[in-house]
Amino acid sequence: MRKVLVIFAHPKYEHSEVNQALIRSIEGLEGVTIRDLYELYPDFNIDVQSEQELLFEHEIILFQHPFYWYSCPPLLKQWMDLVLEFGWAYGPGGIYLKGKYLLSSITSGGSSEAYQPDGKNRFTLEELLRPFEQTAYLCKMEYLPYFHIGGTHRIKDDELNQKSLDFQKLVFHLRDAEKIVSESLPHLEQNLS
């Protein structure tokens, strides 16, 4: 069983609908640790050593957040700035993340169609998530295909329930699958629809 570390960033969890549903679907699962960054570090004063120790203990790192201005909320960026240190995460001696997996799980107001070359947001999510992909590469991690829920303002309860189950299934797969094969993760068909 692989250990899964969920680095979760939502500045207004009490107003969240979609991220709350996703987090609830994996809360309490064996082998899954959830770090609610805004709950832990409301003053942005991140405990770098604790975060690094947790990263070291886990094999799968999952960034869970709403898409804000085509990126992540600021506390996740702060976490990356401080925790992924030169000489620890990358550069000479920076070997502690080597061989681990990273993936982004995002929710967005824009629909999947809006994130197409001919859509309102012009760029695909794959393109917009490149900084995360490149971060993984620099840290010698394998970057896995993202999980996405779009059109959050119009999502119906049954659709959200289904997506939460898809997300839970992905987390189980990452934890339990004998081998992780990027091209055959359970949520990939959903990303194409």
Ligand SMILES: Cc1cc2nc3c(=O)[nH]c(=O)nc-3n(C[C@H](O)[C@H](O)[C@H](O)COP(=O)(O)O)c2cc1C
């Ligand atoms: C400050 C801010 C920036 C946002 N930027 C984007 C964006 O760049 N693209 C997008 O599709 N949605 C954007 N949204 C919409 C959020 O992604 C959406 O409300 C969120 O994913 C819904 O999840 P929740 O119910 O957990 O809050 C933004 C919302 C806020 C408040």
